[in-house]
Amino acid sequence: MSEIESPIDDLLMSEEQANNLTYFAFAKANQAEPLLAPTKASIGALPDVLAGRYHLERLLGAGGMGAVYRARDLLHEQFGDPDPYIALKILSEEFAESPDASALLYSEFALTRRLRHDNVLRPHTFEVDTDCQRAFITMELMRGLTLDKLLCERPQGLPWKELRDIMLPLLDALAYAHRRGVLHGDMKPSNVMLSEDGVRLFDFGLGQAEEGILPGLPHLSRERFNAWTPGYAAPELLEGQPLSASADVYGVACVIYELAGGKHHFRRLPSTQARDEHLERELQAPLNLPGHCWPALRTALSFNAADRNITAQQLRDAMGATSSWLQRLRLGA
Ligand SMILES: Nc1ncnc2c1ncn2[C@@H]1O[C@H](COP(=O)(O)OP(=O)(O)OP(=O)(O)O)[C@@H](O)[C@H]1O
Ligand SMILES: [Mg+2]
Numbered sequence: 001m002s003e004i005e006s007p008i009d010d011l012l013m014s015e016e017q018a019n020n021l022t023y024f025a026f027a028k029a030n031q032a033e034p035l036l037a038p039t040k041a042s043i044g045a046l047p048d049v050l051a052g053r054y055h056l057e058r059l060l061g062a063g064g065m066g067a068v069y070r071a072r073d074l075l076h077e078q079f080g081d082p083d084p085y086i087a088l089k090i091l092s093e094e095f096a097e098s099p100d101a102s103a104l105l106y107s108e109f110a111l112t113r114r115l116r117h118d119n120v121l122r123p124h125t126f127e128v129d130t131d132c133q134r135a136f137i138t139m140e141l142m143r144g145l146t147l148d149k150l151l152c153e154r155p156q157g158l159p160w161k162e163l164r165d166i167m168l169p170l171l172d173a174l175a176y177a178h179r180r181g182v183l184h185g186d187m188k189p190s191n192v193m194l195s196e197d198g199v200r201l202f203d204f205g206l207g208q209a210e211e212g213i214l215p216g217l218p219h220l221s222r223e224r225f226n227a228w229t230p231g232y233a234a235p236e237l238l239e240g241q242p243l244s245a246s247a248d249v250y251g252v253a254c255v256i257y258e259l260a261g262g263k264h265h266f267r268r269l270p271s272t273q274a275r276d277e278h279l280e281r282e283l284q285a286p287l288n289l290p291g292h293c294w295p296a297l298r299t300a301l302s303f304n305a306a307d308r309n310i311t312a313q314q315l316r317d318a319m320g321a322t323s324s325w326l327q328r329l330r331l332g333a
Pocket of ligand 1: 060061062063064065066067068087089121139140141142143146186190191202203205
């Protein structure tokens with residue numbers, strides 16, 4: 001067993017961070033027993049090398065389901081690859097015991113593989129280490145900052161130009177995924193990376209294919225399995241409705257609002273609570289968002305799915321449009 005376990009202490013969550021984690025609960029007869037953020041024990045001991053090939057080097061992140069490591073592909077290295085580094089996602093030991101867990105990880109892989117887009121993470125392989133009986137995904141190693149970390153560095157939010165440069169590619173990625181029949185299910189700042197190679201949307205662990213797409217994938221029943229990130233999930237998801245493109249639009253709108261103003265619009269309260277307390281009455285346009293973008297973002301943030309009548313592509317178009325005032329100024333110049 002290796003020293004790779006030691007850096008996890010740095011990554012174990014503070015209470016506030018834990019609130020932003022995807023929350024997993026396996027519904028038992030009448031009671032849900034949550035499996036919360038992984039701990040050292042729940043990730044479990046791993047060998048240094050998985051499947052005889054991937055040398056685990058460093059823990060990159062621990063989420064609601066498991067852990068992501070930076071690893072070296074020894075096979076590629078042997079053939080002289082100058083950059084044999086990859087990222088490897090493996091379920092925590094506790095989670096891996098669930099019969100659905102490997103299917104869930106495979107589903108994440110298959111959904112991501114369906115997407116070929118500059119702003120979506122590139123997956124490599126789905127594999128199983130036969131010795132330790134654990135399934136894992138290998139994928140491109142993103143080097144950069146997730147948006148939650150970026151927000152820690154920029155508590156006032158991002159100025160318009162920077163905001164645009166992140167928001168438009170992110171909306172492009174989401175609109176593309178929806179066109180390909182893939183729903184993300186967990187839009188939040190920690191699932192978007194500002195990498196050396198640009199913006200990348202990742203973590204389709206709660207994603208789903210639209211009806212008729214990837215029909216062979218096991219459909220994980222919502223009765224057995226509930227998962228959500230309280231501050232970013234649309235109210236209808238928290239109330240047990242199925243995932244929809246509209247719920248993703250709500251999530252991405254929360255992310256955009258936070259990037260533009262530095263703060264979550266409802267202090268990361270679950271959307272159902274914010275709705276019941278009528279907090280939307282106090283909702284104001286975030287500081288760095290030009291006025292002409294606000295109506296579209298406000299629509300995307302609607303609690304009621306029927307009022308949220310905007311697609312990811314329409315939101316992208318509204319955010320990317322130049323205001324008519326600016327347009328006139330430019331044409332006149
Ligand atoms: N390919 C990658 N390259 C670099 N870092 C990564 C990569 N994938 C994930 N990470 C890091 O690991 C963290 C957890 O990854 P991911 O979101 O896929 O796991 P998760 O268990 O589903 O987490 P959560 O439940 O919190 O969403 C990310 O926030 C990111 O910091
Ligand atoms: Mg995640």
